[in-house]
Amino acid sequence: MSTDAAKPVAYRDALNQALREELARDPDVFLLGEDIAGFDGAFKVTRGLLAEFGPERVVDTPITEAGFTGMAIGAAMAGLRPVVEIMTVNFVILAMDQIVNNAAKIHYMFGGQASVPIVIRMPGGGGHQLSSQHSQTLDAWFAHVPGLKVVCPSTPEDAKGLLKTAIRDDDPVIFIENEGLYGKKGPVGGPDDLIPFGQAVVRRPGTHCTVIAHSRMVWVALQAAEELASQGIEVEVIDPRTFRPLDLDTLAGSVRRTGHAVIVDEGWPEYGISAGLATHLYEACFDWLDAPIGRVNCADVPMPYAKNLEQAALPQPADVVAAVLANIGRGVA
Amino acid sequence: MSTAAGAEAADMRDMFRSMYLIRRFEEKASEEYMAGRIGGFLHLAIGEEAAVVGTVSAMRADDPLTSTYREHGQALARGADPRAVMAELLGRSTGLCGGRGGSMHLMDKERSFYGGYGIVGGSVPLGLGLAYAARYRKTDQVSVTMFGDGATNQGVVAECFNMAGLWDLPVVFLILNNQYGMGTSLGHAAAEEDLYTRCNAYGIPAWKVDGMDVLAVRGAVAEATRIAREEGNPTCVELLAYRYRGHSMSDPDTVRDAEEKERWRLRDPIITFERVLLGEAVMTADDIAAMKAEVEAVVEDAAAFAESSPEVPVAELADDVYANPFNDDARGGALMP
Ligand SMILES: Cc1ncc(C[n+]2csc(CCOP(=O)(O)OP(=O)(O)O)c2C)c(N)n1
Ligand SMILES: [Mg+2]
Numbered sequence: 001m002s003t004d005a006a007k008p009v010a011y012r013d014a015l016n017q018a019l020r021e022e023l024a025r026d027p028d029v030f031l032l033g034e035d036i037a038g039f040d041g042a043f044k045v046t047r048g049l050l051a052e053f054g055p056e057r058v059v060d061t062p063i064t065e066a067g068f069t070g071m072a073i074g075a076a077m078a079g080l081r082p083v084v085e086i087m088t089v090n091f092v093i094l095a096m097d098q099i100v101n102n103a104a105k106i107h108y109m110f111g112g113q114a115s116v117p118i119v120i121r122m123p124g125g126g127g128h129q130l131s132s133q134h135s136q137t138l139d140a141w142f143a144h145v146p147g148l149k150v151v152c153p154s155t156p157e158d159a160k161g162l163l164k165t166a167i168r169d170d171d172p173v174i175f176i177e178n179e180g181l182y183g184k185k186g187p188v189g190g191p192d193d194l195i196p197f198g199q200a201v202v203r204r205p206g207t208h209c210t211v212i213a214h215s216r217m218v219w220v221a222l223q224a225a226e227e228l229a230s231q232g233i234e235v236e237v238i239d240p241r242t243f244r245p246l247d248l249d250t251l252a253g254s255v256r257r258t259g260h261a262v263i264v265d266e267g268w269p270e271y272g273i274s275a276g277l278a279t280h281l282y283e284a285c286f287d288w289l290d291a292p293i294g295r296v297n298c299a300d301v302p303m304p305y306a307k308n309l310e311q312a313a314l315p316q317p318a319d320v321v322a323a324v325l326a327n328i329g330r331g332v333a
Numbered sequence: 334m335s336t337a338a339g340a341e342a343a344d345m346r347d348m349f350r351s352m353y354l355i356r357r358f359e360e361k362a363s364e365e366y367m368a369g370r371i372g373g374f375l376h377l378a379i380g381e382e383a384a385v386v387g388t389v390s391a392m393r394a395d396d397p398l399t400s401t402y403r404e405h406g407q408a409l410a411r412g413a414d415p416r417a418v419m420a421e422l423l424g425r426s427t428g429l430c431g432g433r434g435g436s437m438h439l440m441d442k443e444r445s446f447y448g449g450y451g452i453v454g455g456s457v458p459l460g461l462g463l464a465y466a467a468r469y470r471k472t473d474q475v476s477v478t479m480f481g482d483g484a485t486n487q488g489v490v491a492e493c494f495n496m497a498g499l500w501d502l503p504v505v506f507l508i509l510n511n512q513y514g515m516g517t518s519l520g521h522a523a524a525e526e527d528l529y530t531r532c533n534a535y536g537i538p539a540w541k542v543d544g545m546d547v548l549a550v551r552g553a554v555a556e557a558t559r560i561a562r563e564e565g566n567p568t569c570v571e572l573l574a575y576r577y578r579g580h581s582m583s584d585p586d587t588v589r590d591a592e593e594k595e596r597w598r599l600r601d602p603i604i605t606f607e608r609v610l611l612g613e614a615v616m617t618a619d620d621i622a623a624m625k626a627e628v629e630a631v632v633e634d635a636a637a638f639a640e641s642s643p644e645v646p647v648a649e650l651a652d653d654v655y656a657n658p659f660n661d662d663a664r665g666g667a668l669m670p
Binding site for chain 1: 372373374424425432433434435436437438450451452453454483484486487488489514515516517521522523588644645647649650651654
């Protein structure tokens with residue numbers, strides 16, 4: 001492994017490395033999205049790629065999410081491997097028809113004749129005072145749909161390794177980044193280090209309670225774990241990393257050992273990721289649970305602009321601490 | 334005294350004051366942002382004041398107006414209280430929308446300003462719906478919906494052109510063409526740069542005017558609203574303009590070249606209009622100085638008011654989600670994190 005691999009790399013640059021390496025490796029890979037070429041992308045993930053690979057492989061689109069996402073799906077049917085950048089998850093809503101009615105259906109509906117090897121990447125999440133239309137977490141929308149694969153990396157290493165896997169995968173992959181993680185630094189793998197889908201990872205081992213969190217919430221959970229450790233409570237923090245496929249074995253194995261589970265999810269509480277995971281865990285671990293599964297979610301409201309309201313709406317480490325304490329029967333929530 | 338585009342002297346003074354208020358208000362807002370009192374995105378329309386004020390000055394007070402996230406000027410031109418607008422930008426309880434919307438989502442329904450929206454192209458069908466309601470109720474209101482050059486590429490905008498043409502709805506599609514959508518120039522995003530010509534395909538009368546000239550804008554929008562009100566037909570007006578600042582406060586604006594920016598600054602809509610006012614003896618230099626001082630005080634007062642306004646109580650986080658709220662016990666403790 002090169003010495004470079006040991007150097008901490010920002011999440012955005014880890015994504016950039018994955019894109020650069022895959023563009024270099026496979027001539028069928030091309031990128032498209034708004035402001036990704038001349039402007040380097042709204043979050044600078046595609047920085048330098050236009051200069052290196054040219055305008056035929058790094059394509060600026062008009063502001064037409066439905067149109068260019070659908071176009072990329074068509075190109076994928078012809079065997080190309082488009083990587084679409086949607087500026088933020090809030091704008092993918094315009095392309096949902098193409099993703100749900102076309103990308104997710106084509107392989108099945110036509111009896112396996114055509115696959116759609118597309119990656120649609122975009123950041124989600126709140127916390128930047130962008131108000132109701134720009135702060136959403138819609139992971140659950142995609143995780144709901146058979147035919148899609150859904151990936152939510154929380155570290156630079158995962159961002160790189162999972163994106164490379166996504167690009168080489170033959171199915172439509174929804175790759176959800178987080179606006180709050182682009183600057184986060186950490187080690188990354190080399191050009192051949194792919195991270196397979198469907199493998200959860202233990203971010204911190206513990207025995208008293210399992211805390212399941214993904215994307216930015218992993219870091220919120222880890223902060224809470226520190227605080228709880230100072231009170232003598234050791235939680236096990238597990239990051240599922242992908243929701244389709246889901247590594248239920250690792251999640252359920254941990255919950256069976258600890259007898260307690262708290263799910264931290266930046267999405268809304270109703271019918272979402274935390275609700276889906278809780279159902280899986282009740283079905284897999286009912287007899288091992290010592291308390292009902294706890295959940296920490298974004299408040300069940302559109303995101304407000306005012307900073308104090310937004311902070312109150314988003315899951316905070318203190319909320320996770322309180323939920324764990326309540327779950328294991330110590331302290332009040 | 335009556336002058337160009339049918340503007341009376343009093344109208345012209347009002348228009349000048351409105352443009353100057355918007356300019357100074359936004360400059361103040363940028364200071365508030367730099368001081369960390371405004372968060373999120375702050376999109377300034379500095380340079381676009383003629384387009385905004387010319388449009389609003391040609392509308393009847395009850396004509397509904399919809400806009401994008403670059404809408405401080407629309408709110409102010411419509412007569413929204415500068416204190417409440419600034420307080421909204423600071424996320425305070427005294428804000429126009431109670432601190433929920435912020436800079437991108439101002440609304441003053443009482444003044445028929447139906448809001449600023451953050452999804453590019455997403456407000457255009459709302460403008461069409463307001464026109465639909467006007468025709469349905471036979472109110473003879475005209476709906477004006479303003480959107481950017483970038484937004485014209487969204488499919489939903491084409492859908493709206495078609496419906497407006499099909500059903501003869503009293504709507505004015507107002508394309509504020511500042512020649513960029515974030516870092517992408519018009520020519521890089523649009524197959525045909527005369528954006529108004531898209532309406533030809535739908536039988537909608539459409540034309541382009543100089544968006545840096547407030548009287549030209551007023552004249553064009555007056556004609557467009559007349560066609561809608563008297564003949565019941567849609568129109569499209571493209572205003573060619575320029576924003577002096579980057580896309581938002583966080584855009585370092587490195588894509589556009591300095592020479593181009595300078596060229597447009599020489600056509601500053603406020604300075605140009607000031608010359609017209611002096612030349613046509615609508616205002617004296619002293620009148621203008623006095624008006625500027627008065628506006629200055631309004632802006633300072635708005636900022637002071639906003640800064641000293643209380644935060645929104647966190648207990649009100651879940652208010653207003655519904656017009657008819659329900660008490661859903663199933664949510665249990667999940668409502669708050
Ligand atoms: C559907 C959608 N896609 C992308 C964005 C991100 N975005 C915000 S403003 C903007 C540029 C819009 O340009 P234009 O319509 O010309 O308006 P301007 O900002 O110039 O006033 C983009 C791409 C968005 N808000 N909504
Ligand atoms: Mg524009």
